Amino acid sequence: MSASPSTQTRRDWKALLTRHEMLLLYVLIAEWLFFYFAGTTTNRRGVVVGFGTLDRQFDILRHSCEIGLLALALTPVIITAGIDLSIGSLLGLCAILFGKLWHDGGLPIPVAAGLTLALGALAGGLNAILITALRLPPLIVTLGTYSLFRGLAEAITHGAITYTDFPASFLFVGQERWLGLPTQAWIFLGVALGVGLLVHRTTFGRAFRTIGFSPEGARYAGLPVARRLALVYVLAGLIAAIAAIIYTARLGQAKADAGTGYELFAITAVVLGGTSIFGGSGTVHGTLLGVAAIAVLKNGLACLPVVMRMNAAEEMSGLLTGALLLLALTAGVLPKILSRFRARHHAPAP
Amino acid sequence: MKRFFRELSVLGALAAVLVGMAIFAPAFFSPQPLLSLLTREAPTLVVACGMACVIITRQIDISVGSMFSVCSVCAGLLAARGWPLLLVLPASVALGALLGAVNGLLVAGLRLPSIVVTLATMVTLRQGLNLVRQGEFVNLPDRIQWFGLSQMAGQLVLVGASVVFLVALALAMRHVAAGRFVYAVGTDAEAARLAGIRPQLVTFLVFIFIGALTGLAAMMNLAQSPQVQPLSGAGLELKVIAAVVVGGVAISGGRGNLWGAFTGLLLLACVSPALIHLHIEAYWEKAIQGAIILLAVVADGLRTRRLNR
Numbered sequence: 001m002s003a004s005p006s007t008q009t010r011r012d013w014k015a016l017l018t019r020h021e022m023l024l025l026y027v028l029i030a031e032w033l034f035f036y037f038a039g040t041t042t043n044r045r046g047v048v049v050g051f052g053t054l055d056r057q058f059d060i061l062r063h064s065c066e067i068g069l070l071a072l073a074l075t076p077v078i079i080t081a082g083i084d085l086s087i088g089s090l091l092g093l094c095a096i097l098f099g100k101l102w103h104d105g106g107l108p109i110p111v112a113a114g115l116t117l118a119l120g121a122l123a124g125g126l127n128a129i130l131i132t133a134l135r136l137p138p139l140i141v142t143l144g145t146y147s148l149f150r151g152l153a154e155a156i157t158h159g160a161i162t163y164t165d166f167p168a169s170f171l172f173v174g175q176e177r178w179l180g181l182p183t184q185a186w187i188f189l190g191v192a193l194g195v196g197l198l199v200h201r202t203t204f205g206r207a208f209r210t211i212g213f214s215p216e217g218a219r220y221a222g223l224p225v226a227r228r229l230a231l232v233y234v235l236a237g238l239i240a241a242i243a244a245i246i247y248t249a250r251l252g253q254a255k256a257d258a259g260t261g262y263e264l265f266a267i268t269a270v271v272l273g274g275t276s277i278f279g280g281s282g283t284v285h286g287t288l289l290g291v292a293a294i295a296v297l298k299n300g301l302a303c304l305p306v307v308m309r310m311n312a313a314e315e316m317s318g319l320l321t322g323a324l325l326l327l328a329l330t331a332g333v334l335p336k337i338l339s340r341f342r343a344r345h346h347a348p349a350p
Numbered sequence: 351m352k353r354f355f356r357e358l359s360v361l362g363a364l365a366a367v368l369v370g371m372a373i374f375a376p377a378f379f380s381p382q383p384l385l386s387l388l389t390r391e392a393p394t395l396v397v398a399c400g401m402a403c404v405i406i407t408r409q410i411d412i413s414v415g416s417m418f419s420v421c422s423v424c425a426g427l428l429a430a431r432g433w434p435l436l437l438v439l440p441a442s443v444a445l446g447a448l449l450g451a452v453n454g455l456l457v458a459g460l461r462l463p464s465i466v467v468t469l470a471t472m473v474t475l476r477q478g479l480n481l482v483r484q485g486e487f488v489n490l491p492d493r494i495q496w497f498g499l500s501q502m503a504g505q506l507v508l509v510g511a512s513v514v515f516l517v518a519l520a521l522a523m524r525h526v527a528a529g530r531f532v533y534a535v536g537t538d539a540e541a542a543r544l545a546g547i548r549p550q551l552v553t554f555l556v557f558i559f560i561g562a563l564t565g566l567a568a569m570m571n572l573a574q575s576p577q578v579q580p581l582s583g584a585g586l587e588l589k590v591i592a593a594v595v596v597g598g599v600a601i602s603g604g605r606g607n608l609w610g611a612f613t614g615l616l617l618l619a620c621v622s623p624a625l626i627h628l629h630i631e632a633y634w635e636k637a638i639q640g641a642i643i644l645l646a647v648v649a650d651g652l653r654t655r656r657l658n659r
Contacts, residue, residue, distance in 0.1 A: 151637025
């Protein structure tokens with residue numbers, strides 16, 4: 001009994017429209033419309049201010065680049081059933097190293113940036129070696145490097161030095177627009193395209209999913225599990241270094257506490273985007289939607305009159321992001337729980 | 351001897367640090383600062399005991415820092431309203447247990463990974479607290495600090511209570527059935543289930559347990575100062591997890607004991623005062639702690655590799 005072609009097509013459409021990413025897209029649109037109507041006002045001089053302005057939209061894009069990059073770095077990691085808690089700290093360490101290379105080392109900006117990228121990849125390599133060569137759990141390894149990287153950043157700066165006075169040509173990357181978009185958005189889109197191609201259009205991406213689904217199975221299938229895993233963590237380090245440079249360019253300063261707590265927002269974005277925390281499945285476009293949902297929430301809240309009066313945009317957005325993560329996780333396992341429940345209650349009578 | 355090699359090696363490292371301090375900076379051992387150090391670590395020790403249980407069941411709880419802050423502030427507010435200490439203490443423990451039950455429900459009930467669940471509750475609790483309190487301090491009435499005793503007596507009570515607790519729990523983990531259940535679930539949940547243990551129930555109870563201990567630790571911290579800082583628990587989770595892992599409790603579950611966690615905690619706690627006494631800049635503390643964690647896990651990794659060969 002095969003379904004007729006028309007019901008088949010209808011079922012395809014239904015499956016497409018109820019996919020996790022599509023659901024997230026609906027939420028994102030609803031969220032955006034809500035803030036558009038609730039967060040846009042006209043001030044006394046008749047100028048439109050708040051969420052609805054184009055400037056604000058560019059601001060959202062500008063501010064979501066660093067967390068977006070970290071989320072992109074984490075997507076392949078989580079697909080392989082791993083985790084990297086150290087990327088926020090690595091962002092801080094790379095920002096400091098970049099500032100030091102440029103300011104104290106006297107290197108030109110492009111050379112300093114190149115070296116920073118190399119050091120970021122090297123730091124990712126440290127995670128990779130510990131995880132693959134010694135087969136240690138990623139959670140505890142990156143917890144250790146989380147502390148180590150942030151500690152090194154603090155030790156290098158004695159907890160006090162901030163590198164500033166970067167040249168305008170460098171600040172262009174973080175504060176100006178190029179071809180209509182904030183400059184760093186182009187870098188972000190480039191990295192997103194690269195990671196998207198890697199995960200969805202190459203055999204590497206397939207290997208990541210296989211490893212996440214079953215590392216043992218991947219080994220029997222002849223995949224070089226250790227090399228693929230190492231690639232994922234080195235890539236995460238490299239992308240964290242890119243994020244560090246963009247962060248420095250946006251704020252015009254490099255501090256040891258750069259990126260504190262970013263790993264949490266990045267993990268939230270990835271999980272919201274439908275990547276399974278147990279590994280084996282996930283998409284890059286889902287992650288991008290997750291990043292957008294969080295960024296719109298954060299900026300939208302800051303525009304609401306109620307929140308502005310309470311001066312609590314930061315806390316509200318953190319609170320809602322945490323709640324959103326719990327909700328997304330619960331929604332992810334609910335079908336499984338329900339079917340188990342149903343199976344128990346419809347068991348045939350003995 | 352061979353069975354406890356891992357714990358003994360940490361003890362050896364601790365002894366080496368202490369001997370080194372005795373030679374290069376004998377001032378480290380003057381009684382008053384040493385007692386203050388131990389008092390500061392007493393609440394951490396109580397949370398570390400709970401964390402050891404959680405990690406032995408192959409879970410993790412990184413929301414302890416936020417739970418600690420929430421319990422501290424709530425207990426402080428109750429105390430400031432004139433509640434007697436004997437009522438504030440159970441209230442704080444109960445609040446902690448309640449927060450732990452939320453984690454436990456999500457982890458054991460819905461079978462979600464504990465790292466992500468507790469990450470989410472960590473942020474939700476912390477930001478919720480910030481939202482409500484806006485970083486305000488709570489001033490405590492005089493009779494709360496050191497339980498109304500002299501400072502010396504109060505410190506001795508706190509340190510003594512935490513050590514008694516440690517010994518009792520360590521013995522219970524080894525000799526009481528409930529303690530063995532925790533190991534059984536962490537070693538192999540399926541085998542434990544076939545042996546008649548309910549793994550999800552054990553996991554749920556362990557999360558309640560660490561919540562209650564966090565509430566208790568918050569009270570022990572409350573008694574040390576005249577006011578409550580809303581951020582008092584920040585970073586506690588890392589400190590505790592580091593101590594437990596350094597002490598030889600395997601993150602893969604089922605292995606390790608509380609004595610190891612205790613030694614690990616002491617070793618890490620010595621870093622900061624040792625740096626001060628050796629005139630090394632204190633900014634290195636976090637980096638050194640990170641390096642110690644990595645060293646400990648690398649040692650574990652090399653050991654299991656050798657055993658598997």
